[in-house]
Amino acid sequence: xxxxxxxxxxxxxxxxxxxxxxxxxxxxxxxxxxxxxxxxxxxxxxxxxxxxxxxxxxxxxxxxxxxxxxxxxxxxxxxxxxxxxxxxxxxxxxxxxxxxxxxxxxxxxxxxxx
Amino acid sequence: xxxxxxxxxxxxxxxxxxxxxxxxxxxxxxxxxxxxxxxxxxxxxxxxxxxxxxxxxxxxxxxxxxxxxxxxxxxxxxxxxxxxxxxxxxxxxxxxxxxxxxxxxxxxxxxxxx
Numbered sequence: 001x002x003x004x005x006x007x008x009x010x011x012x013x014x015x016x017x018x019x020x021x022x023x024x025x026x027x028x029x030x031x032x033x034x035x036x037x038x039x040x041x042x043x044x045x046x047x048x049x050x051x052x053x054x055x056x057x058x059x060x061x062x063x064x065x066x067x068x069x070x071x072x073x074x075x076x077x078x079x080x081x082x083x084x085x086x087x088x089x090x091x092x093x094x095x096x097x098x099x100x101x102x103x104x105x106x107x108x109x110x111x112x113x114x
Numbered sequence: 115x116x117x118x119x120x121x122x123x124x125x126x127x128x129x130x131x132x133x134x135x136x137x138x139x140x141x142x143x144x145x146x147x148x149x150x151x152x153x154x155x156x157x158x159x160x161x162x163x164x165x166x167x168x169x170x171x172x173x174x175x176x177x178x179x180x181x182x183x184x185x186x187x188x189x190x191x192x193x194x195x196x197x198x199x200x201x202x203x204x205x206x207x208x209x210x211x212x213x214x215x216x217x218x219x220x221x222x223x224x225x226x227x228x
Contacts, residue, residue, distance in 0.1 A: 004157075033215070040123070042203055042218035043158070058215065090157050102148075103216065105157030 001026050004106035006091050012112045013081040021076040021109050023091030029104075031094045032074040036060065036087040037108075043090065049074055081113045117141050118206050120219025127194055128227050135189045135222045137204035142185070144206035148216070149178065149189050152201045161202070162189075194226045 007022045025032065033048035035058075045058030049068040063085060065077040074093075078085060091106040120137045127133045137147075148163035164171045164178040164187065171178045175192040191198055204219040 035216075035218075040220055042118075042120070042220045043216070044218070045215055048215060059217075092157075102160050102163075105150075105159065107155070107157050 003027065004091055004093050004104050006089075006106040006109050008109060009107070010110050012114065013078075014114055015082060017081050018077070018079050019081065021078075021089055021091075021111070023074045023076065023106060024072050025074075025091075025093040025104070026072065027093065027095070027104070028071060029093035029095050030071070031096065031101075031103075032068065033058070033092050033103075034064070034066065034074070034076045035090045035092065035105075037090060038087050046076065046089075078111075081111075083113045085111065086113045087111060117217050118204060118219045120204050120222060122222060123220065124223040124225070126225045126227065129195060131194050131226070133191050133194055133198075133224055133226075135202055135204070135224070136186065137188065137206075137219050138184075138186045139206050140185065141206070141208075141217075143208050144217075145209055146207045147178070147180065147187050148205050148207075149176075150203040150205060150218075152203065152221075158203060191224075194224075196226045196228050199224055199226050 004025045034046040035043040037043045044060045047066040049055045055066050089109045092103045094101040094103045118139050125133050149161045150158035151161045152158040162173045162176045166182050177190040180187045202222045205216045207216050
């Protein structure tokens with residue numbers, strides 16, 4: 001298994017540009033989520049999904065959209081990038097939607113918005 | 115509002131020392147407390163986790179101490195090694211219908227000198 005994969009690894013955007021961060025997992029996990037990591041703030045939940053076709057907002061959803069058409073993929077879209085979205089983005093997945101299953105994190109995408 | 119507060123922000127110890135990282139939480143509904151280890155350029159990986167029905171859990175050189183009445187928990191690393199140098203995050207989540215959404219502390223950068 002490749003686990004959780006993310007592309008691209010690095011990205012530089014200009015303010016106002018749009019882009020999609022890709023996330024895929026091959027573990028047949030129901031639950032997938034996106035976090036952003038900023039210095040001194042830990043990781044904060046952006047959006048999550050409990051299965052194909054079902055998504056919901058996390059702690060910091062503004063400026064981001066998600067969809068989940070398949071179990072494997074959970075892309076994160078930035079519609080109009082802003083400098084405040086400069087961060088490292090992590091996708092994570094876990095087997096179940098309830099109970100305390102381990103979450104597996106991808107390697108991250110480092111995004112810079114100028 | 116930071117529901118999980120982590121300290122210290124950074125920590126330097128000599129090889130063989132016992133670094134201790136502390137976390138405090140506010141939400142008494144949290145029922146799962148994992149610690150994550152993150153190396154530079156990588157995603158966080160689960161290190162050890164505890165539930166509030168036990169006061170201590172040990173896995174190898176890593177120990178979690180949990181104080182439910184004080185709403186605090188801590189990570190101890192016995193006989194620390196240079197390879198333990200990493201960023202450590204505590205987290206908390208509510209199981210059941212909250213789908214295990216993780217609330218992270220701010221992170222502690224640990225450096226172990228040879």
